[in-house]
Amino acid sequence: MPVAVVLRLDGGAEAALARLGKRLVYPPHITLLRAEDAAEAALARAMPTVEAAPVDLVFASFGLFPGPPVFLFLAPVVTPALLALHMALAAAVPDRVLHPHVRPGAWVPHATLAEGAVDLDAALARWTGPIAARGLALELVRFPPPVVLARRDLPAG
Structure with missing residues (x-):
């Protein structure tokens, strides 16, 4: 089964993202x-280091990963801080174990809104503009179904 390190968002952002897509079994991340x-x-081992x-x-911005299955996602503006976090985590594990889509240079940061039968029109109708968010924690998750194996809150400044 796959495992992932994910960036969990603040509750307001999770709720705003969830309103745009299908009900998922794990919060937007x-x-x-x-x-x-x-x-x-x-x-x-990489998470605490x-x-x-x-x-x-x-x-x-919205995007689609072609399938099957198709994934509808919302993409964040890529910032130096987000890239630095991704690069630091990726550098802490052997490149060969990473899925090719998350390796540096190939990674597309996104929050999945729907998988499979995607209703882009409905998501766009609910879109009210950019969503500000704060990534507050790292979680190690095994899926499916999603099971949180470890969590690390990111300390303020």
């Missing part, structure tokens, strides 16, 4: 790293 379960220990503070984000 940004996946920073993904690997197969054999790499779970390496991902768990990275120096990081909360990350301010603005979700400003």
Whole structure:
């Protein structure tokens, strides 16, 4: 089963993102790293080693990953802080264990809104403009179904 290190968002941002898509079984987040379960220990060791503070984000654009299945997502404006967090985590684990889509240079930061039958028109109708968010914690998650294996809150400044 896959495991991932994800950036959890503040509650207001999670609620705003959730209103745009289908009800998902895990709150909206940004996946920073993904690997197969054999790499779970390496991902768990990486989480506490990275120096990081909360990350301010603005979700400003929609996107689709073609399937199957199709994924509808909202993308944040990429900032140096978000890239630095991703790069630091990726550098802390062997590149060969990472899923190709999350390796540096290939990673597309996003928050999934829907998977499968995507209703882009409905999401756009609910869109009221950019969503400010703050990434407050890292979680190590195994899925499916999502099970949180570890959590690290990001200390303020």
